[in-house]
Amino acid sequence: MKSMHSIDLETVEMTLDIMKYAINRISNTSPELGKPKKEQDLLDLVGETITKEGIGGEKAFELFRDTLVKAAVPVDHPRHLAFVPAAPTRAAILFDLVTSAASIHGAYWMTGGGGIFCENQAMKWIVSLTGMPEDSFGVFTSGGTSANLSAMIAAREYWRDLDENNQGLKALMITSKGAHSSVKSMAKVIDADIITIDDDNEHRLTGEYLDKCISELSEFDRKRLFAVISTGGTTNAGIIDDLSGIADICERENLWFHVDAAYGGAALAAPSVRHLFDGIERADSVTIDPHKWMFSPYDCGAIIYKNMELARNAHSQKGAYLDIFKDEGAQGFNPSDYQIQLTRRLRGLPLWFSLAMHGTEKYTQAIERGLSLANNAAKQIKQQPHVELIREPGLSCVLFRRIGWTAEDYRDWTYKNHSEGFALVTPTKWITNAENETCARFCFINPDTTEKDIEDILKTMIE
Ligand SMILES: *Cc1c(COP(=O)(O)O)cnc(C)c1O
Numbered sequence: 001m002k003s004m005h006s007i008d009l010e011t012v013e014m015t016l017d018i019m020k021y022a023i024n025r026i027s028n029t030s031p032e033l034g035k036p037k038k039e040q041d042l043l044d045l046v047g048e049t050i051t052k053e054g055i056g057g058e059k060a061f062e063l064f065r066d067t068l069v070k071a072a073v074p075v076d077h078p079r080h081l082a083f084v085p086a087a088p089t090r091a092a093i094l095f096d097l098v099t100s101a102a103s104i105h106g107a108y109w110m111t112g113g114g115g116i117f118c119e120n121q122a123m124k125w126i127v128s129l130t131g132m133p134e135d136s137f138g139v140f141t142s143g144g145t146s147a148n149l150s151a152m153i154a155a156r157e158y159w160r161d162l163d164e165n166n167q168g169l170k171a172l173m174i175t176s177k178g179a180h181s182s183v184k185s186m187a188k189v190i191d192a193d194i195i196t197i198d199d200d201n202e203h204r205l206t207g208e209y210l211d212k213c214i215s216e217l218s219e220f221d222r223k224r225l226f227a228v229i230s231t232g233g234t235t236n237a238g239i240i241d242d243l244s245g246i247a248d249i250c251e252r253e254n255l256w257f258h259v260d261a262a263y264g265g266a267a268l269a270a271p272s273v274r275h276l277f278d279g280i281e282r283a284d285s286v287t288i289d290p291h292k293w294m295f296s297p298y299d300c301g302a303i304i305y306k307n308m309e310l311a312r313n314a315h316s317q318k319g320a321y322l323d324i325f326k327d328e329g330a331q332g333f334n335p336s337d338y339q340i341q342l343t344r345r346l347r348g349l350p351l352w353f354s355l356a357m358h359g360t361e362k363y364t365q366a367i368e369r370g371l372s373l374a375n376n377a378a379k380q381i382k383q384q385p386h387v388e389l390i391r392e393p394g395l396s397c398v399l400f401r402r403i404g405w406t407a408e409d410y411r412d413w414t415y416k417n418h419s420e421g422f423a424l425v426t427p428t429k430w431i432t433n434a435e436n437e438t439c440a441r442f443c444f445i446n447p448d449t450t451e452k453d454i455e456d457i458l459k460t461m462i463e
Helices: 009-027 039-046 057-071 090-102 109-130 144-162 181-189 207-215 219-224 243-253 264-269 308-315 320-326 349-358 360-383 407-419 451-459
Strands: 137-141 172-176 193-197 225-231 256-260 285-288 301-305 387-389 397-402 427-432 435-443
Touching: 009 057, 009 090, 039 057, 090 349, 109 137, 109 264, 109 301, 109 320, 109 349, 137 144, 144 181, 144 225, 144 256, 144 285, 144 301, 144 308, 172 181, 172 207, 181 193, 193 207, 207 243, 219 225, 225 243, 243 256, 264 285, 264 360, 301 308, 349 360, 360 387, 360 397, 360 451, 397 407, 407 427, 407 435
Parallel strands: 172 193, 172 225, 225 256, 256 285
Antiparallel strands: 137 301, 285 301, 387 397, 397 435, 427 435
16 A cells, blocks of 8 residues: 555645645735634535545545635735734745745754754844843744743742742732733643733833832732733733833832733834833843734744743753753754743744845834824724724724624624625724723734725724
8 A cells, every 4th residue: 555655646736736726825915704614514515534544635625725714714814904913924924834844843953953043043133123131032932822821931930949938839920901811821821820900091001000019919929929911012902011110110129020012022123113112121021923913924922031041941841862952062052941842843934034035124114014004094083973093003903983883783793794705803892981892993914904995894884
């Protein structure tokens, strides 16, 4: 019997078919906005696909291309403005294919050297955007969630090593209401308690509020407090905390200062808003997701540390069969020493290739484009009687209301636009006068979105 790894004419034909599809998809700037179907409906359409003999590559691919992929939403559609969309560059997507084809183990320099070199070149640029001190560096992770988790683990280990009395204490951290849901989830993973404090009138966590919160802690809670998690661009509204004020308090109190800039961090490359991040250079760790606003394909996050040594103390795995990787001769930068994952894909490679090809200036332009689309949307909303801006755009997020609409109206509108294959724009909630109001939200990432797209979406809210 022919083996799975052999190459014959059929495999070559299938390869060409699949590459043709990939090339077409990569060149298509306005893919069909797919609609999810129920699992049973999909099963009825395609049948069981895993069988003892296999259904053959041609058949399996056909099912995917003609049916299954159409039951998913392409996140790079220019009228996909929900959640945080994405718009990977063509260069980055192509190199995602190359990353798989190259089959490189990205955990250790000994095996991944040339690829890790590329990742590190891209990382050097990201770190430079933060203005963090020399010797700060980072690694690519599967996303913001694992970046945040990796940072919290490093922070807690550091705190435990500070004082042996801390060893037996349940750790405590402070964050804000606007923090991303992953912060709370990851606190659960490390079994730490979390205090969510109020933000100021502009919904920012400030040094003043942080100071007040710490001064009101019991002596016991103060002892177990180890970190403050601030946000550099909230996911819902693009709000950046008072990073300088928070840095002051963290330095005074010897607390780990983490900035979660998973969504917003790319805007460090945009001169028009860079000043809003002042203070980020004093962070102990920063999360930035290249798969959000740095035009990388999924999945690619990044965690940057001021002191890499502290991250390595927390994360470096030890094992008899791993020692060789850390020996002289294999010496080089080992990404697995700085985050939770051991075996890893070189997930920074697509970003590297795209950055190398286009240069950083193009990144600045594309990110500024997202900001200017948000400003344009705000302008159009102000000019139209049926809609009302809730707040000025925060980075590329725009919150607005359709006058007179209830939560159900927003929901129906979302489903209608989606089922017509026109747009994906979802509602969110915003606290207005102590009330949790349902409203509409745009988040701009894709530079191919046009002002006309915005106009057309606003029109769908008229009736
Ligand atoms: C998206 C986001 C995360 C989570 O990142 P994933 O890549 O989805 O794991 C964390 N924090 C913020 C602020 C985010 O916007």
